[in-house]
Amino acid sequence: AQSVTQLGSHVSVSEGALVLLRCNYSSSVPPYLFWYVQYPNQGLQLLLKYTSAATLVKGINGFEAEFKKSETSFHLTKPSAHMSDAAEYFCAVRHTGGFKTIFGAGTRLFVKA
């Protein structure tokens, strides 16, 4: 069975600091991995996705994530936080051949001025 664990329900950083949001997954087959962002009272938007083409994936708004099979991790990073990055971030997994996407519990990112 697939599952996703996001470490830390809340993360707070200062503007200009490194953003690191952690995601670990469990899957019995090679997965597709996604990061989505949700702004208040809105739906989710895709930040980036891993589909086995490259282990380092670059997304929108300066975010990137690295797939590490040995650690079953897909952590999201951004070198320098901006106030507009404040939102909730969800890691998600779907296995090859499947139609169901499984989401983590989410991490709310706060950015301090």
Place this chain on the structure above:
Amino acid sequence: DGGITQSPKYLFRKEGQNVTLSCEQNLNHDAMYWYRQDPGQGLRLIYYSQIVNDFQKGDIAEGYSVSREKKESFPLTVTSAQKNPTAFYLCASTGQGGTNEKLFFGSGTQLSVL
């Protein structure tokens, strides 16, 4: 512009009442999904449909029902059997391009109990 439209944005349910949430897409997507979002719990799958006139239960289908009579539409009914319906409901869709397709989301409906 193509997208997913959910309505209403806010909905209130009285005890014992069934309510229906609307989801319409003009992306020509085959697969559509309903998720329930509760604070701190992420998104949980209620129902999904891969094709017209066919749908499957997700992880928390009890107390909910759906229909898929048209490709564009996937309404969700929250029945009186759902004892804790207060949540944010999200509709989503994906194309036929394979399982690495991203989900497109609507802007959600907040359902509350009076």
